[in-house]
Amino acid sequence: MPVVNLSLGTRSYNVHVENNALDSVGYLTGRLRLHGKAAIISDSNVYPLYGEKVIHSLEDAGYCTSLHVFEAGEQNKNLSTVEQIVNEMVAEGHDRSSFVVALGGGVVGDLAGFVASVYYRGIPFIQIPTTVMAQVDSSVGGKTAVDIAAGKNLIGAFHQPSLVIADPTTLLSLSPRVLREGMAEMVKHAAIRKPSMLRTLRQLAQEIDLGFTLNTIERLPSVIADNIAIKARIVEEDEKETCGVRAFLNLGHTLGHGIEASVPYGELLHGEVVSLGLRGALRLSRKYCNLSTSAEREVIDTLKALELPLTLPENVTAERALKFTASDKKFSGGTIRFVLLRDLSEPVLSEDVTADDLAETLQWLTTKP
Numbered sequence: 158m159p160v161v162n163l164s165l166g167t168r169s170y171n172v173h174v175e176n177n178a179l180d181s182v183g184y185l186t187g188r189l190r191l192h193g194k195a196a197i198i199s200d201s202n203v204y205p206l207y208g209e210k211v212i213h214s215l216e217d218a219g220y221c222t223s224l225h226v227f228e229a230g231e232q233n234k235n236l237s238t239v240e241q242i243v244n245e246m247v248a249e250g251h252d253r254s255s256f257v258v259a260l261g262g263g264v265v266g267d268l269a270g271f272v273a274s275v276y277y278r279g280i281p282f283i284q285i286p287t288t289v290m291a292q293v294d295s296s297v298g299g300k301t302a303v304d305i306a307a308g309k310n311l312i313g314a315f316h317q318p319s320l321v322i323a324d325p326t327t328l329l330s331l332s333p334r335v336l337r338e339g340m341a342e343m344v345k346h347a348a349i350r351k352p353s354m355l356r357t358l359r360q361l362a363q364e365i366d367l368g369f370t371l372n373t374i375e376r377l378p379s380v381i382a383d384n385i386a387i388k389a390r391i392v393e394e395d396e397k398e399t400c401g402v403r404a405f406l407n408l409g410h411t412l413g414h415g416i417e418a419s420v421p422y423g424e425l426l427h428g429e430v431v432s433l434g435l436r437g438a439l440r441l442s443r444k445y446c447n448l449s450t451s452a453e454r455e456v457i458d459t460l461k462a463l464e465l466p467l468t469l470p471e472n473v474t475a476e477r478a479l480k481f482t483a484s485d486k487k488f489s490g491g492t493i494r495f496v497l498l499r500d501l502s503e504p505v506l507s508e509d510v511t512a513d514d515l516a517e518t519l520q521w522l523t524t525k526p
Contacts, residue, residue, distance in 0.1 A: 159173075159174045159175070159378050159379060159381075159382035160172065160173055160174070161174070161382055161385045161386050161389050162389070163297070163317075163389045163392060163393060164393055165317060165392075165393065165396060168299070168317040168396075170317060170318055170319055170320055170321065171320060171321070172296075172297060172320075172321040172322075172323060172382075172385050172389070173185060173320070173321070173322050173323065174292075174323045174325070174378045174381050174382045174385065175323075175324065175325075175378060176324065176325055176326050176374060176375070176377070176378060177324060177326055178322050178323065178324040179207055179210050179211060179214065179285070179322075179324045179326075179327070180210070180214060181214065181322075182211050182214040182215060182258075182283075182285065182322060183214040183215045183216070183217050183218025183219075183220065184214075184218060185320060185322060186215060186218060186220065186258075186283060186320070187218050187219070189281075189283075189319055189320055191256050191281060191319070192254065193251075193252070193254035193255040193256055193280075194220070194221045194222070194223065194249070194250070194251055194254075194255045194256075195215050195220050195221070195222045195223070195255070195256055195257075195258050196222075196223050196225060196242075196246050196249070196251055196255060196256070196257050196258065196272075197211060197212060197215075197222055197223070197224050197225065197257075197258045197260060198225045198226075198227075198242060198257055198258065198259055198260070198261075198265060198268070198269035198272065199224075199225075199226050199259075199260040199261050199265060200226065200227055200228065200229040200230075200233075200261050200262075200264065200265050201226060201227070201228050201229045202229040202261075203229075203260055203261040203262070203265065203287050204224075204226045204260070204261075206287075206327075206330055207260060207285075207287065207327060208224070208226075208260065211258065211260055211285065212224070215258070223245070223246065223249040223251070225242045225245050225246065227241070227242065227268075229264070230264070230422075230423075231264055231304065231309075231422060231423075232422055233264075234264045234267055234268050234303050234304050235303050235304055235305070236303055236305070236312065238268060238303075239268065239271060239272055239275075239303060242268075242272055243272060243275075243276060246272075246276060251276070252277065253277035253278075253280060254280075255276075255280055256273070256280055256281040256282060256283065256319070257269050257270075257272060257273040257276070257280065257281070257282035257283070258282070258283045258285060259273075259282060259283065259284050259285060259286075259296075259318075260285045260287065261285075261286075261287055261288075261291070262286065262287055262288035262290065262291045262295075263286075263288065263290050263291045263294075263295040263296075263427075265291075266284055266286060266291055266295050266296050266301075267295065267300075267301055267302050267303065267310070267313075268301075268303055269282060270282055270284070270299075270300075270301030270316055270318065271301040271302060271303055271312075271313055271314065271316075273301070273316060274301050274313075274314040274316035275314070279316065281318075281319040282316070282318050282319065283318060283319055283320045283321070283322065284296040284297075284318045284320070284321040284322070285321075285322045285323075285324070286321070286323055287324075287327040287328075287330075288327075288328070288331060288335065288339055289328060289331070289335075289336060289338075289339025289340055289342070289343070289381075290338070290339040290342055290427065290428060291339075292323040292325070292328075292339075292381050292384075292385070293339070293342050293343055293346070293381055293384035293385060293388070294342040294384075294388060294406075296318070296321050296323070297321060297385055297388050297389060297392065298317075298388060298392045298396075298403075299315045299316055299317035299318070299392070299396070300313065300315065301313050301314055301315075301316050302314075308418075309414070309418070315396070315397050321385075323381060323385070325374065325377035325378055325381055326374065328377070329369065329374075333365050333366070334426070335426065336365055337362070337365060337428070337463045337464055337465055338426040338427065338428030338429050338432075338465065339428055340358060340361070340362075340428065340463050340465075341409075341427075341428030341429070341431040341432045341435070341460070341463070341465055342384070342428060342431065343358055343380075343384050344358060344432075344435065344456060344459050344460060344463070345406070345408050345409055345431065345435065346384050346387040346388065347456075347459070347501075348408060348435070348456050348498060348501055348502075348504075349387075349405050349406070349408055349498070349502065349504045350387045350390075350391075350502055351383065351387060351502065352455070352501035352502055354380075354383060354384075355455055355456065355459045355501075357380060358459050358462070358463065359458070359459050359462040359463075361373070361380070362459075362462040362463045362464070363462070365463075388406065391403055391405060391406060401506050404494065404496060404506050405496055405504040405506070407496050408435065408438055408496040408498070408504060409431045409432070409433075409434035409435035409437075409438050409496075410431060410434055410496075411434065411438075411482060411493075411495055411496070412433065412434035412437040412438065412478075412482055412515070412518065412519065412522075413427075413430035413431045413432075413433060413434030413435075414430070414434075414481070414482070415478045415479065415480075415481040415482025415519075416430045416433055416434065416469065416473060416478045416481075416482075416519075417430040417481075418481035419473055419474075419477045419478045419480070419481045420470070420472065420473055424470075425466075425470070428465065429465060429466050432460050432463075432465035432466055432467060433466055433467065433468075433469065433522055435456060435460065436457065436460070436467050436522065436526065437518045437519070437521075437522055438495070438496065438497060438498070439453045439456060439457070439498070440453075440518055440521060441495065441497055441510055441514060441518060442497040442498040442499070444514070445497055445507055445509045445510065446497050446498060446499045446505060446507070447499070448497075448498050448499065448500065449500065452498070452500055452501045455501070456501075457526055461526075467522075467525070467526050468522060468523065468524065468525050468526070469519070469522045469523045475516065475519035475520040475522070475523065476516075478519050479512075479515055479516050479519055482515055482519070493508065493510050493511070493512070493515070494506055494507075494508060495507050495508075495509075495510040497510075
């Protein structure tokens with residue numbers, strides 16, 4: 158099976174990518190020599206699908222487990238849910254020798270990782286991501302966080318997992334829309350590090366429409382591992398965002414987050430707003446970095462093939478999206494630090510983009526490509 162290693166000194170870990178890897182959770186955990194009790198944290202959508210399989214695998218390997226399920230949804234990724242789960246873990250007798258198992262998508266991974274980072278001032282945790290977005294992006298890199306009224310992910314910690322187990326067969330339970338939105342992060346990875354992957358993604362887009370075949374399922378581990386490797390190398394260079402390299406992973410996200418925050422929760426999925434943000438970033442890359450129209454077109458064609466949105470919905474005004482974009486935490490000291498492309502695989506961190514640029518670009522996104 159593909160194994161991607163993140164080399165971070167004492168915080169190094171492996172990402173195992175294998176079809177049906179959920180059957181091996183207990184075995185892979187045992188190789189870490191974790192000896193405490195496992196707190197399995199999941200949500201109401203994912204636990205009914207995969208929870209019992211993971212529990213059985215861990216218990217067959219000799220681990221005692223406790224289960225902590227919260228109601229699915231970003232709106233529950235908050236300190237109240239953290240407190241609820243921590244109280245449950247105390248009641249179940251968890252101590253500093255325990256470890257957390259995060260079973261679910263990005264919301265579960267963020268919240269469970271944060272619980273692990275603060276329980277007894279930090280205990281190990283294992284990520285078992287079950288969506289495209291989580292497998293190729295949020296489960297890798299050690300960012301954990303919860304939301305507060307002032308914004309998303311404003312309370313969090315860097316807390317690297319001890320292991321990530323990605324089972325691509327879990328993606329078969331996702332709707333075509335959720336599959337596509339997760340692949341927006343793959344498009345971003347391709348644009349900043351591996352342009353040849355754009356063609357692969359266009360091929361996968363056709364297979365989503367026709368239904369995944371056995372051949373598709375057999376290919377998924379290598380495609381997912383390629384994406385994880387891209388993020389892994391960037392995290393190794395800049396684990397805690399101190400030198401700017403990790404910021405390249407924010408391509409398309411500054412505008413995307415502003416758009417996402419400007420609509421009711423769930424109306425646009427994260428990957429859908431990243432798609433809109435990518436289109437805006439490409440336009441600004443032409444202006445400030447002389448990005449070629451052919452490079453821009455290749456990314457846009459891939460987003461189109463995935464049926465991801467490239468035009469702002471009618472109920473999203475450029476003015477409202479700009480307000481939320483200006484409050485994004487990627488702004489440093491009032492300066493806009495914006496990721497642009499000189500060319501495919503040549504990202505740059507620019508401070509040339511102005512508030513007027515953002516306003517004009519958001520207005521431009523109301524027009525069709």
